[in-house]
Amino acid sequence: MSHDITHAEDWHSDSEPESEAPAVNPLLVVHRCLRGRYLLAILLAVALAVPSAILGYIALPPKFTSSGQVNIAPTRSYIMYQNELNEPLSAYNSFLQSQASMLQSYRVVDMAVNSDKLKEAGWAPAPQGTVDLMQSLKVSAPSRGQDIFISVEHPEPAKAQAAVNAILDAYSDIAIDKEEQTLTATLKELRELKKKYAAESERARQEAFRVAELEGTDDLQARRDAKHQHWARLDTLIDEYTLELVRFGDLGLDTPDDEAAETIPITDVTPEMLAQTDAELARLLNQREQVELEFASLQRRYAEKHRAVISAKHDLETIEAMIEARTALLAGGTTLENGSPAMSAPAVNAMYLRAQLETLKQLRNTTKEEARRLGTLQLQIEKYRDQAARTDEQYDLADARLNALEVENRHGSIGRISITQRGFYPIQASTDRRIPLATIGALGGTGIGIGLVAAIGFFFPKYRYIGDLNEATRNVFVIGAVPELDPADPESRELVAASIHQVRSVIDARLLGTSDRASVHVVTSAGASEGKSTIALRLAKSFAATGRRTLLIDSDMIGRRLSNEFAMLDVPGFADAVTAAGEAGQTVHDTPIRDLYLMPCGRTDRVEPEEISAKRAGDLLGPLQEVFQAIVVDTGPILGSLEAQALAPIADEVMLVVTRGREVRSVKLAIDRLHQLGTRKIGVIFNRATRHDIERSTSISVTSQRHTDVHAHWHEQIDPRPTNGQSPTARLESATDYEN
Structure with missing residues (x-):
């Protein structure tokens, strides 16, 4: 075959058909030449960069510049109200330029040269020191800005810093107004206001707490709403009993003949049984359970004569009476001689209904009075609370202003003029050519090292x-790719086997269905x-x-x-x-x-x-x-x-x-x-x-x-x-x- x-x-x-070669990316070419040789390139670059950088660094000596900043605010801060003391300056730019001129005036410079701190730094004494400082001092004030910038250049960084700070100290002694006493008086007044408002707020809260403590809670609205609900339910029951008495014609007339009435004992009828068909009675039973739990909780927390315990007990008695009345009304019953209810075939015992009606009216009056009393107490508590809130608002205003003034005082911003930046110790020379020259040397050495390694990869690619x-x-x-096998490493053997299986899977996919x-x-x-x-x-x-x-x-x-x-x-x-x-x-x-x-x-x-x-x-x-x-x-x-x-x-x-x-x-x-x-x-x-x-x-x-x-x-x-x-x-x- x-x-x-x-x-x-x-x-x-x-x-694939031959296509035009894509544009060559120089970065990718360099990357391919250096890939795998980056460590060698880095080592060679460092070896050549270090001596080149040293040679560039020692070529020229450095000079250091220290600078400071003075802020001239157009307006002054105020305590509570804005007035003529803090209105914007009418000629702000002129004032700014005058302060810049003062900073470089002979008076300020001479005072700075004679300061103890500048002498300790080793600055030359007057008059030569004054001349040197005026020559090295530079002051600039942008026309549309609020800051004045000063700087001093000197070969020694410590002297440059000391000179700037000496200029700022001399200017501060001459130019900044003495407003510390005014600020101190204002701070004292605000502290007194804080004490006053705090005392008034505390008294109002104590009164509200005293009223609430009598009731056991400061939230009387829920209890008042419950009383109003009881009140409404009692009115409903009273109306129902009254209609029942009217239905049997008992508007003050004699009761029906009990002997002629055929009675049926209903001792087995319970409120729970009637609640299965009456939603109102079921709701009353649930409410009784909740009030019983609340009453038990209050008994554990307060004494028996506490107002909250008494109020809860009254609520429980009211609900019990409402349940009893509702049960009697649903059962249509009366009371026998032995005290057990009985069903009356022709009519309801009017005498029993009138007694229940009187009881409900008394409960309604008691509930109404309790609701009104709770409303009065709630109004008192709200009054004290409102008074405390208003006092707290005044306290917060005084406290906020006091904190703002204290912050301004700590930062030296009492008046319009403030020193926002003192002279710093310069760690880098302002006119130092060493760093640029060292950088050029380092870059040159680095480029030579990397270029040598890249040339190897370019001319001998692998x-x-x-x-x-x-x-x-x-x-x-x-x-696909197959890793190098390490016979002593089980994970390496597994990786090789998985790679081979991956290659075989790709081959199967490429030749699937060809023959x-x-x-x-x-x-x-x-x-x-x-x-x-x-x-x-x-x-x-x-x-x-x-x-x-x-x-x-x-x-x-x-x-x-x-x-x-x-x-x-x-x-x-x-x-x-x-x-x-x-x-x-x-x-x-x-x-x-x-x-x-x-x-x-x-x-x-x-x-x-x-x-x-x-x-x-x-x-x-x-x-x-x-x-x-x-x-x-x-x-x-x-x-x-x-x-x-x-x-x-x-x-x-x-x-x-x-x-x-x-x-x-x-x-x-x-x-x-x-x-x-x-x-x-x-x-x-x-x-x-x-x-x-x-x-x-x-x-x-x-x-x-x-x-x-x-x-x-x-x-x-x-x-x-x-x-x-x-x-x-x-x-x-x-x-x-x-x-x-």
Whole structure:
């Protein structure tokens, strides 16, 4: 059976059309040149920057400038009311300029030179000191501002600071008005007002507390509202009883003949039973329960004769009477000789109703008086509260103004003139050329150091990160990255395994639905020692782990790494099969790994270069694709391997392994060679990547390798053909016999 070979024009289906090169970003170019070498660049930059900075720093001596600030306020602050003492100045700009002239006048300067603090700082005495200070003193007053700025420049920072402060002190003694006494009197008056308002407020609160204490609470409105509700309910009951008496014609007449009345005992009728059909009685029962709880709480807190306890007790008695009256009204009952209620068939006992009516009227009058009394007490409490609130408002006004004046006094802002900033100790020279020169030297040294390292990366580029690979291979699909393995680190082994599974998943997605036969994956590289054989072996194991019958072919006739790995150096293999020296079924061998079979390199001493061709390789792979479900072929480097160049055109996908540190030029040559050979699909696997590169460039996570069952159902669908109990080797021999 021969392998179908497609025209070279169709083998570029996965390649993107050539497009114009994007604009080069200089920053990205520098970043690629320095990436991975930043530490070296920093060390070299520091090594060159430090001596250059020192040379620039010691070139010129520095000078220091200390400055101060005086504020001239257009208006003065007032205590309570604005008057002529704090009105805005009519000629403010003229006043500002006059104060600036005073600051640099001979009087102020001479007083400053003769001050003890300036002498202690080591300033030259008058008259030479006065001349030096006037020459170094600078005063500026912006026409539309409120501040006057003064500064003194001197080679010694301490003397510059002392000179500025001496000027400010002399100006303060001469120019600032003596308003401390006026301010002190105002502060005293405000403090007296605060004491007065505080005493009045406290008296009003004490009166309100005294009234509230008699009732046990300062919120009498709720209790008053409850009394009004009782009052309304009592009026309703009185109206109902009156209507009941009218209905039986009892408006002061004799009661009906009790002997003629047929009575029915109702001793079993309770308010709770009647409340099931009467909402008003149910509400009264609930209210009684609440009042009982409140009454019990007040008894625990106050004495029995306390007004709150007495009021609660009265509320409870009122509700009890209302419940009793409502019960009697609903039952339509009277009272027998033994005191138990009884149902009257023809009429209600009018005498009993009149007695209940009188009781309700008395309760209503008592409730009315209590409600009025509570209202009066509530008005008294509100009166005292309002008085305290008004007094507190006056207190707050006085307190706010007092605090404002105290703050102004602490900050020296008594009048219009205030010193907002005294002279500071200058830590940086104002006319110092050392820092700029040192900076220029440091930048020059830094640039030279970084430039040297960047030149190495620019003229000798290498793939150091997967991002470099993406930028340099724009028309080739980057399948994934595999980290460098640390055999002693279990987490590293798991990360490598997860990366290989990720690569296999991407390959499955890229070739999904392209063919019903097994796909052929050729693994090659641009040069030797890039780990392609290891990648091929792990990739084959990953295919086998999914349950697919996988064939691993070692076609690298120079390295023969896989044949040596499985101790099959002297058994028939690829070299025998491709030269027709052996049957395909005899060159495929079982391995200890489930679902993984190996075609070793075979006897390479019998192979002539002209015997290796794409046609023979296709004839070999055709029957194998019918038996196996995945074929992984390890070849030599594409730039110097005959078998790689023969297998690349017929493979479903060629995976170019690029190890970290590989030169860019060799990888580009390898990709160009694959395109020239007409490779169908080209994928790149970045090998020995750093863990940081893996975590940033892929979505692989280090997890346990629970992958076998994930593809079980997919594996059943990928090759539904029955095996009839034959092993892949036996099926291959049968297919070969049939083909022959």
